[in-house]
Amino acid sequence: MKRIFSGIQPTGNLHLGNYLGAVKNWVKLQSTYECIYCIVDMHAITTFQDPKKLTQNIRDAAAILIASGININSSILFNQSRVPMHAELAWIFNCIAKIGWLNRMTQFKDKAGKNREKASAGLYIYPNLMAADILSYKATHVPVGDDQKQHLELTRDIAISFNDSYGIKYFPVVEPLIIGEATRVMSLRDGSKKMSKSDNSDFTRINITDSKDVIASKIKKAKTDSLPVPESITALSGRLEAKNLLGIFAALKEVSLEKIIKDYGGGTFSVLKEDLAECIISELVPVSSEIKNLQNNREYLDKILKDGATKAEEISKPIIKEVKEIVGFLVA
Ligand code: AQP
Numbered sequence: 001m002k003r004i005f006s007g008i009q010p011t012g013n014l015h016l017g018n019y020l021g022a023v024k025n026w027v028k029l030q031s032t033y034e035c036i037y038c039i040v041d042m043h044a045i046t047t048f049q050d051p052k053k054l055t056q057n058i059r060d061a062a063a064i065l066i067a068s069g070i071n072i073n074s075s076i077l078f079n080q081s082r083v084p085m086h087a088e089l090a091w092i093f094n095c096i097a098k099i100g101w102l103n104r105m106t107q108f109k110d111k112a113g114k115n116r117e118k119a120s121a122g123l124y125i126y127p128n129l130m131a132a133d134i135l136s137y138k139a140t141h142v143p144v145g146d147d148q149k150q151h152l153e154l155t156r157d158i159a160i161s162f163n164d165s166y167g168i169k170y171f172p173v174v175e176p177l178i179i180g181e182a183t184r185v186m187s188l189r190d191g192s193k194k195m196s197k198s199d200n201s202d203f204t205r206i207n208i209t210d211s212k213d214v215i216a217s218k219i220k221k222a223k224t225d226s227l228p229v230p231e232s233i234t235a236l237s238g239r240l241e242a243k244n245l246l247g248i249f250a251a252l253k254e255v256s257l258e259k260i261i262k263d264y265g266g267g268t269f270s271v272l273k274e275d276l277a278e279c280i281i282s283e284l285v286p287v288s289s290e291i292k293n294l295q296n297n298r299e300y301l302d303k304i305l306k307d308g309a310t311k312a313e314e315i316s317k318p319i320i321k322e323v324k325e326i327v328g329f330l331v332a
Contacts, residue, residue: 004033004177005139007040007080007130009197010057011049013207014064016280017185017195020251021145025179027069029143035075036137036312037065039305042080042087042129046122047111060291062301064208067290076315078308080133085316089132090125092327096161097128101154107147131155136316140172146183147194152176166326182251188222191240209288212281219245219277224269231265233258242269249276252283 006026008018026037039061044054058079070077080086102108105127112119122129130151134142135158142152152174159171187193187204195205206218223241230236236243249272250260264272294301324331 002033002141003137003139004029004035004141004143005038005134005137006036006143007038007043007133008061008065009044010039010041010054010061010079011044011047012057012197013205013209014061015185015195015197015205015207016248016284017145017182017205018197019068019208019284020180020182020185020248021147022143023065023068023070024251025143025177026065029141029177030069030071030075033141036139036315037070037075037077038133038312039065039077039079040130040133043126046120046126058305059298059301060295062305063291063294064287066294066301066304067287068208072304072308076308076311077304078312079305082306082309083136083312083316085136085313085320086129086132088320089136089323090129092323093128093131093135093158093162094125096158096165097125097131097154101157102127104150105154106150127151127154128158131158134174135159135171136319137312138172138319139174141175141177143177143179145185146178149176149178168326170323170326180251180254181257182247185248186240186244188218188241188244190223191242191244206280206284208284209291210284211288212285215281215284216277219273219280222273224273229264229267229269229272230261232261235265236261245269245272245276249279252279 006022008014008022014023026035029035039058041054041058062077065077066072102124108124108126111123131154134155144152156173159173162171163169185195187195187199189201189204199205203218203221206215210218222245224245225239225241230239230242246257246260246264250257253260321331
C-alpha cells in the first residue's frame with residue numbers, strides 16, 4: 001500500500017514556498033495515495049511560540065489546508081500533539097539515531113546559528129520526531145520541499161538502523177516526493193535565501209493570505225538584475241532571482257521551466273512580473289477568501305482536527321504497540 005505522510009508547522013503565515021513546495025502537491029497526491037496530513041505543533045515549539053498565537057496558528061493552518069483543497073473526507077488532517085504515538089516513537093528513535101547523524105543536519109545549524117548552546121534540545125532532535133511522525137503510520141512516501149531532503153535521509157537511516165538492530169524488516173524505507181519546478185522557493189529580496197515564515201521582512205515572501213494589491217506590490221518590488229530575462233536554462237546560472245521568479249511561474253502554471261523561458265526569455269522583467277503577479281493572484285486570492293470563511297467557523301475547524309486525530313490514532317496505535325513489543329517493552 002502507498003501511504004503518504006507530510007506535515008507543516010503552525011509557526012505563522014504560510015507562504016508561497018510552503019504552498020508550491022508542499023500544499024499544492026499534497027492536494028494533487030490525494031487522488032493516488034492514502035494521505036495523512038499533519039499540523040506539526042510539537043515541532044513548532046522547538047523555538048518558543050506564544051501560546052495564544054500558537055492555538056490561532058494551528059486553526060489558521062487547518063483553514064489554509066482545507067481552503068487549498070485538502071479533502072477532509074478522503075484524507076486525514078489533524079494536529080500532531082493530539083496523537084501521543086508520535087512522542088512515544090520519537091523517544092525510541094532518540095535511542096536509535098546517532099549524535100553524529102544529528103550533528104550533520106544543516107537546518108539545525110541554520111536555525112541555532114551562533115547561539116547553538118542556547119538552542120533547545122528539541123530543535124536538535126527535531127529530525128527524530130519527524131522520523132517518528134512518518135513512521136508512526138509506516139508511510140511509504142513523503143512529499144516535501146527540497147529543504148527537507150536531509151531530514152528524510154535521516155528518517156531512512158533511522159528505519160534501516162531500527163530494522164537492522166532488531167533483526168526485523170519492520171519499517172519501510174520512505175521515498176521523498178520532491179515535485180515540480182519550485183521545490184525551493186527563494187526570498188523575493190535575496191535569491192540565495194529560502195523564502196521563510198521567520199524572515200523579518202514581509203517583502204521577502206508572498207503569504208497565502210496576502211491581498212491582491214499586496215501580492216502585486218511585492219512582485220513589482222522583487223529583486224532582479226539589469227539584464228533581460230534569461231533565454232535558456234544555462235543562462236540562469238548566477239541569476240538566482242530571475243531563476244526564482246521563473247521557477248515560481250512554471251510551478252503555478254504547471255509547465256516546465258523551459259516553457260516559461262521560451263515565453264519570456266529575452267523580454268523585460270516588468271512584463272514577466274506583471275504576468276506573474278496576475279498568475280499568483282488568480283491562484284491565491286480565491287483560496288484566501290475561502291480561508292476567511294473557514295476562519296469564521298472555529299468549531300468546524302476544531303472538529304475536523306479532533307476527528308482527524310481519532311482516525312490517525314486508529315492507524316498508529318497498533319503500529320506503536322508492535323514497535324514496543326519488538327523493542328521488548330512489556331505491553332500485555
Ligand atoms: N521556501 C520553500 N520552498 C519550497 N518548499 C518549502 N517549504 C518550506 N519552505 C519552502 C516546505 O513546506 C513544508 C512545510 O514547511 P514548514 O513550515 O513545516 O517548515 P519550514 O521549512 O521551517 O518553513 P519555513 O517557512 O522556513 O518556516 P520557519 O521560517 O519557521 O523556519 C515542507 O515540506 C517544506 O519543505
